[in-house]
Amino acid sequence: MGNAAQELEVDVAVIGAGTAGLVAYHQASKHTDKVVLIEGGPYGTTCARVGCMPSKLLIAAAEAAHSARHVDQFGVYAQSVRVDGKAVMERVRKERDRFVGFVLESVDNIPEDRRIRGMARFENEHTLLIDNGPRIHAGRVVIATGSRSNVVPFLNDAGSRLVTNEDLFDWEDLPESVAVFGPGLIGLEIGQALARLDVRVTMFGVSGAVGGIQDPDMRRMALETFNREFSLDPDAETTGIREVENGVEVSYRDDNGNEVSDVFEYVLAATGRRPNVDGLALENTGLALDDRGMPEFDRYTMRCGESSIFIAGDANNQLPLLHEAADEGRIAGANAGSYPQVHSGLRSTPLSVVFTDPQIASVGLTIQQTEEQCRDLFAVGSVNFADQGRSRILGRNLGLLRVYGEHGTGRFMGAEMFAPAAEHIAHLLAWSAQQHMCVTEMLDMPFYHPVIEEGLRSALRDLHDQLKLGPELDDEFMDCGPGT
Secondary structure, eight states, rough: OTTTEEEEEEEEEEEESSSHHHHHHEEEEETTTTTEEEESOOOOOHHHHSSHHHHHHHEEEEHHHHHHTTTGGGGGGOOOOOOOHHHHHHHHHHHHHHHHHHHHHEEEEEEEGGHHHHHEEEEETTTTEESSSSSSEEEEEOOOOOOOOOOOOOGGGGGGGEHHHHHHHHHHHHHSSSEOOOOOOOHHHHHHHHHHHTTTTEEOOSSTTOOTOOHHHHHHHHHHHHTTSSSTTOOOOOOEEETTTEEEEEEOOOOOEEEEEEESSEEEEOOOOEEEETSSOOOGGOOBBBSSOOBBTTTOOBBOHHHHHHEOGGSSSOOOHHEEEEEEHHHHHHHHHTOOOOOOOOOOEEEEEEEEEEESEEEOOOOOHHHHTTTTOOEEEEEEEGGOOOHHHHOOOOOEEEEEEETTBBBEEEEEEOOOOOOHHHHHHHHHHHOOOOHHHHHHHHOOOOOTTTTHHHHHHHHHHTTHHHHSSTTTTTTTSOOO
16 A cells, blocks of 8 residues: 555554464454555564574584484494585575565555555554554554564674574574574574584573473473583573674583583574563553563454454464464454454464474463362373384383373373474374363373384373273283274
8 A cells, every 4th residue: 555645544554464464364354345454564474484494404404414413223333424504505595585475476466555664553443553654544453563673772782693594594604603592492493403403502591491381391302302412501590792803702600500601603592482561561451461572362362452453363462373473363353353252262272392303392281270279189291202102113212291180081181292293293183182082081182102202102001090081901012903
C-alpha cells in the first residue's frame, strides 16, 4: 500500500510479517477485505532467515563430519576428514536464501495495496502511526512483531567481535574459535555444530541449566556428553570480557577457583530472546502491562484483556516455536477478523526439540507440572538407551527417556528425553497426549522391530508397572525377539 496516504481506515491491522503475522493476516482476510500487513524490517520469518532452517543446515554439515570420523566402530575406515569452512557456509547461505525465497513468494502474493512498510507504534488503542507512512485507524490490531536476540549487557564488551545467531549465518568462513554464552537451545545446537566442524568452542552458562533439562540424571548425562566434545561449564564465573587485537579475551575462574584467560575469535551471545514490543508505545493503548512492559492476554483467544488488540507468536514471549507461532497467529487472526465474536482456539500439546546429538525433547507437562496437577499421585517410567537394540546397531546407544502418568486414570501426562531419535519419539508422545491417551492404550499401538522407538515401549511398560495398571509386564529381550 502506498505510504503517501495520510489517513487510512481498516478493519484489521497486523503488525509483523513473520510466521504469526502472515497466518494472522490470512485468517483475518477470511472475514474482511480491509486488512493490512505492516512490516518495518526485512521480509522473511525468523525461522527461515536466522533460526530453525539455517541452524539445521549447519547441524547437518556437523553431523556429516562427526559420522565420518566415527565409522571405525563399524569396521569401516575413512581417510582423514577435512572441513572446508567456506564451502560449509556457502551451502548454509545458499539453502537459507532458498527457504527465505519461499516466504518472500508468499508475501508477494499479498496485494500490494495491503502491504505497508515502516515501523508502527500506537497512538491509542485504535490508531497506529507508521514511520514515514500513514496514520492507520484500525478496528482491531494483531501484534505479531516477533523477537530478537537478548544480549546480556556485559557481553557488549566484546565489541565488534560479538555475534548472535542473527549474524552468524552470514559468515563466509568458519572461525578458529568461539566462546558461546548460554547453553540453551540456540547455544547448544550451534556450539556443538561448530565444535564438530573443527571450531574450538568453550561454552559458559549460569545456574547450572543445560538445554532446559529438568531431570537431574538427564542433565548430568547431557553435561558429561557435551563435555566430551567441547568445554561446557553450566555455572561459570566470568570475571571479564574485552576486545583485543586478535579477538576477545574472556577471563573466568576454572574448577579450582583460579582466574584464567583465553582468547577467542568471536563471542556468541545465545542468552535468550526478547519480544519486540518495546517500540510499540503500548502505554498509549490502556492495556494492562506487567513490569516488563508485556500486555496481559488470554492464551486461548490471544486477546489482550477486554480490548480489540490481539498478540501472537514470539511477541508474547510465551512459546517461541514456529508451530506455536502459527497456532497463535491462526487464533489471533480469526478472532480479530470475527470481532466482537471471540472464540477459544485449539492449543497444541506442548512440544519442544533441541537438535543436539543426542537430541533433547520435552512433551506435555513437565515433571513439576505433573506433580502439581496430579497432586503427587503420579509415577515415572524410564528407559536407558545403553542396551536398546536399534540404538546399539547404529552406535547411538546413549540417552535417557522418562515418561509420566497419573495414578488411577493411567493417563499419560508428559515426558522428557535426552535420547537418539528424540524428535520422532516426541511426536508420537505429543499425539498421544493430545488424544488424552492412557498408558495401556499407548502400549496397544504397533511398534515395529527393530526401531529406536522400541525404547519408548520399554519406558511405557515401566510406567505401566509403576502405575499398577495390571499384571507386571516383562520387557526382557523385547528389543531382539518375541520376548519371554
